[in-house]
Amino acid sequence: MGDLDTSKTDVREVTIGHQSSYEPHMIETEVLSLQTLDNVPSNPDPNIPNDNNVLEESKFDKIKTNTKNILSKYLKFVGPGIMVAVAYIDPGNYSTAVSAGASNEFSLLCIVLLSNFIAIFLQCLCIKLGSVTGKDLSRNCYEHLPRWLNYIIYFFAECAIISTDVAEVIGTAIALNILIKVPLPAGVVITIVDVLTVMVAYKPGASSMRFIRYFEMGVALLVVGVCICFAIELAYIPKETSVRHVFRGFVPSSQMFEHNGIYTAISILGATVMPHSLFLGSGLVQPRLLDYDIAHNNLGVLTDNIDDEEEVEVGNSNAINRDEEDKKRASREQSMEDRYFNYRPTLDAIRYCMKYSMVELTLTLFTLALFVNCAILVVSGSTLYNTPNAADADLYAVHDLLSSNLAPAAGTIFMLALLFSGQSAGIVCTMAGQIVCEGHINWKLAPWQRRLVTRCISIIPCLVISISIGKEALNKALNASQVVLSIVLPFLVAPLIYFTCSKKIMRTEVTVHDSDLDITEQHLKQEEKNIDIVENEDGTTIKVVNMANNWIVTIIAGIVWVFLSLLNVYAIVQLGLTHGDVS
Template sequence: MNCPTRDPDPAGPLGHNQSPSRFDNDLVTNSSMKKSAVPSSRGRENSAGPSSGGSTDDEDYDSIERRRNSIPLKRTSQSSLRSHDSDLGGDDDNNSIGDDDRMPFFGGHSQLRNDSLLKSQSWKQRIDDWYAASRRVLAKYVQFIGPGIMVSVAYMDPGNYSTAVSAGAMYKYHMLFVILLSNLLAVFLQSLCLKLGSVTGLDLAQNCRKHLPRWMCITVYILAEIAIIATDLAEVVGTAISLNILFGVPLSVGVALTVIDVLLVLMAYRPNGPMRIVRYFEYMVSALVFVVVICFAIELSKIGISDVGEVFKGFLPSKELVESQGLYLSCGILGATVMPHSLYLGSGLVQPRLREYDTKHGYYDPADAEQDSDEEPSYRPSIHAINYAMSYSMAELIISLFTVAIFVNSAILIVAGATLSDSPDEATDADLFSIYEMLKSILGPAAGTVFALALLFSGQSAGIVCTLAGQMVSEGFLRWSFRPYIRRLITRALAIAPCFAVSMFVGRKGLADVLNASQVVLSILLPVVSAPLLYFTCSKDIMKVPLIAESHQFSSVASDHSNSGYSQLSHSDFDEEFDRDDDAPQYKDMSNGLFTNILAVVTFTFVSGLNIFLIISMALGADVHL
């Protein structure tokens, strides 16, 4: 016969209970659960107190521990348990098992069910918390979408088309490694631009005017203007070619039409105006970029790449990269990807969101903008705005460059390599016209039209951001404040003059050569423009942020802080904490770390060395593709 389910002697020897409980019988009763001091009937026999040798709390604890560490009995089959229950009978009080007696038996199973329930609730709570946190992060990230996409436009303008088509036609997919490397350099330099603009509140041109000697500032300004004109020249040529392909507009007329292509749009852009207008402008440029991405996705789906492994192998270094012609094209791709004007653009697009945050929380008064001196703008982001915006701005920039710029540039080269590399005659004189004609003959007129549309939208979006960059250069270096359309007329007039002459007297081949040469000029100018950026971000004096922000008003910002990850402590309380501690640091150093400085030096040395080699090769009469 099986042993009873209860241990008759809690203090006695163990091993006769089929289902030992975690708790002693005296501890798991209605009275004990209600924290009653009245012992049970069995407890009275052993609870006379310490003086009479009764059980104490230590003994109860020992009983529990002994049960916890006891060895389980051999398991009994369910059939024998059922037969044993039937033998007990339900009417005999001596044999019946009451509710109180069953408590320890069912307590273990109930505890297991409770533990499982708590565990399931814990996992459900974790999933709910993760989902809620993800929604908050995504909602905040959406607010920062725009500047990174506008910067990525600079890395997929018509100049990129020209160099990528030439590289794909001559070396098929081998130059994909140069595109990947160029975009990695672009991400690194643009992250420094974003940090410089966020910490100082000034773009790269304004920092040059503030921190560089006058003669050096003028030199950098002249070279920056040359870079802007070379960039605008590429947009002029690309737009003129796309208009000629799509609508049959003569090249010279298309060049002239580029003067007025985006004037109406630029008149609506107000970088210091309401944030809503800035976002609408960013969304418009993003829509143009989206159309370009869709066009090249269609092209890739139509060309039908036979060997996908060969494409991925192109992202690895190869011997073709060190050939003289390969080095020239590599330099052109580098100049077309890491364009100098994009550094000014990237450092000047981050301020509107910082200014919006500081204005909302009382750290900047828009009325101060009317009192700006000729030397320096009055706005400088607070430490709170930087902490709020920098990480999300950085994430948006990196995601945009890696998803948009790399895809479009790689797609151009892959399409050119798949269609032109097997035709030696076409590869030698490859240009935007030839790839259009090849796509049209191989894949049909629709494929050629899609390519021309991508070229047109790239030229339009790139022309917009190039004008904005030119505005930042002229205002930052010289404090000349022009309306964007006036700035557009000046830069386009300087870019149109050579293009118009070439299109009139040389024609299609001359425009292609001008387009490729402009990208090499940009690559040569890149070290000169990037050197001040590296110097500024390495300087501890320039890249320091006051920990105590001057508040223009006292307002509660707890709700905003809770939504963005801040504690409920207000800004004024935070600043007062620093006021109380005289030994607390007054500035936070946000300059580059050791690793970033080393990487900056390596980047500058690599780009400079590549350009010096190119200049020497051209001076010695090397046969380079122009």
């Protein structure tokens, strides 16, 4: 380095930056003298501990610790993605996937994969909407749309809920009829049990986070049961089935256009991208956001009054009679639900929860949901392709074909998977129906009365349809429900895209006192391009953070909507050409 002036010491600053997921930048500055750097020997003694090894071990420990922290945080968010995944493996998927495999072998696997991509994209928009606004899609419609438009959206949403209920009820009733010979009308009535279970148990506003997680894990067990059934089912497929030929189906080919394959592809899209899942996905994120803000004391003293004082009064049954105790308990439940429905997440909660929710949902849909849908199609394609009348077979005929072509156990396992899917999807559809009806209409009823009325709106028409049509028409009703879902899908995706692109809706406010201004400046640095500042006379500053979709996401959302709409028009035209034949 040449001659060095020792009277002046040059100083070099080495800055190492680190930022956690929701904390301000942490800056560590180390000052090293150039003289010290010059005095480092080029050939250090091997007996002396090497600082590089120490640094490498330190880096490894840091990576290990960070990985453990990320995994522990991620595990807290496991649940909502599984609940949403149930909507993509309901009994309606069985009928369409079996028909696709029987008519086009494996060539429509690419449509299953495309449907999964679209579903993940739309569900990420749902998570974003629910996280930023603190409201699900239906409540955003009620708050931001004109009343007439809100009721139109509600009509389409209720049609989707009823159609989904029809598919769950029919699938569960058929599975019970085949497995344990329960008469179809009795099987239809038995499906009401899951409705009553959800109505009694699931109260997102008044239930603890621990109870909600237990509820989610109960549904997850049913989903795992479905996956196990199809893992066993895949073991029965013919040995001559080529793995390469199966994976070739994930690439578009001319075979997918054979045997009216485009119409079948539209049915797969309609059965996979379920409209009611949009309301479900935007509503399941709130409990964890609320739990985060309560844990970090971001909601003020109101939560203490609800959680502590009223709980003490309710538990003191010796001081008050039972009627007053019931009134206190009902009042506490009402207060907690009011807090839940009026809750607006803080910026910290949004930053912390939204990315983990999206990752959990993506991994779940790309593993559980994609596996089940592909497995149904692969089993059908390897077993029923080129089999006479297999493409138009109902679930009874599918059971017989699998039992005769593969093994008697194959048909039974298929029906067991159908039963698990029907039960889990029925529970999830009940939750979605509750979200839809409570959000679009401002009910002035007690919580339990509201839940009873909202579920009767959809379950009664569903039961009438399922019981009155008879065994022969069940398959047509199942297929018709999927057609209805395909038709209403673009009408329900449109408000989702509109809300997430709106800067007036997708925004969150941070109130800053002058004493905390420097800290908050660092806290909001990563979003400085999307911040509007409003200064008040009381010495506070309100920073409005814009979290609307950027132009890339907006373009992709527009393309998805146009694509779904064009497929919808094609399906309606085909329906007219076949004079309404959906069999």
